[in-house]
Amino acid sequence: MNSRLPAGYNPVRPFRDPAAVKALLQRIESAVTRPWSIMEICGGQTHAIRRYGLDELLPDSIELIHGPGCPVCVTPAAKIDRAVELSLRPGFLLCTYGDMIRVPGSGDSLATAKARGGNLQSVYSALDALQLAREQPDREIVFFAIGFETTSPGHAQALQVAIDEEITNFSMLCSQVTVPAALTMLLGDDSHRIDGVLAAGHVCTITGSNEYHAIAERFRVPVVVTGFEPVDLLLGIADCIDQLEAGSYRVGNSYTRIAKDDGNPVARAALVRMFEPVDMEWRGIGVIPGSGLGLREEFAAYDAERKFQFESRIGSHDDQSGCISGQVLRGLATPERCPNFGQSCTPATPLGAPMVSAEGACAAYYQYARFE
């Protein structure tokens, strides 16, 4: 039987404890004997690393490379263009997460489209968009569904409710992506310099860690499921370093209190019921086969891209701005290497998505600047 947590349990504070951080840093320092590069997949982890200055507290021989786990950043310009198009259509209301709104497509962002009369609503949850559909039956409510495996099960649930309640003025513009396909692409590239991987803890609450065994085995890299608080990140890094120093490459889990090995089976079943793998373009990176989650054919009535006609085409819309987000997202360049960084590109005047999103690496570097 599962024990209970004590009444005063704080689920966050112990994982920010300075004494624990210090002890873990010492522990890592005593274990490392040579240089290693570790990629943290999730942009939320990148932000925590910069916010707490973990990259500077760690021994110099450990380099943290930032990964592609920023859903807003990888959403292709062409999908944003379609969202913009729908937002400008009379009788439509485009709903999406706040982070997405200021990201430029190939022209407009949803925010600039709104300034030109577009109908846009920022929502916290897909359920909020569904509620708008209930309240405004004579309007087409389109939810721009972006996210990794953490977020997509909620989209699936919202859709199930829409089907159950026969809400017909609700649809989704899907730009959902999955981590393992992207990780396989990154590790399959001969020029990569990733020695170990910190898998995104919240993605793994859904998927579990089981699907990383094949990747660890095939590419001979340790993959450690890791959380987001400083102590969690250091626990993940410590496991990774121990494995690298020992020459092993297992799937580890340093976030066991939240991410179970088999994830959340109910959520996974919801994903499978509604969605199927599709080839998906990752902005700045290109098409990654099977890396998207699109609506199944039988739910076409809820798929905005099947339900409505579009003027803007899906294809590769090259970014003309000189944004090097593709390199940043693959860990090939740090944001500071971008000539636009902090100059023509700032959070107030973003040229690329990584400067807008709360998970973008460029925003993390801008927000938590270092003076050297």
Place this chain on the structure above:
Amino acid sequence: MCLAVPGKLIEIISAPGASRLGRVDFDGIIKTADLSLLPDVHVGDYLVVHAGFAIAEISADEALATLALLAELAEFGEEP
């Protein structure tokens, strides 16, 4: 986006016709979360909530084991 916040489930409410909802206490801030992805949770459990949905239950055993490990490490680190 993948930001998911831990909190304590303090009440289960069911909305008419919809899925099970819960009220979750995030260190003093109370919010509603959809519980349909976690059918087996009880009042008093700690959950992780993301974009309006509870997506994971915090395992007390695992949390306590990690805390014990941290205490051990900190103690070890304090020795000269």
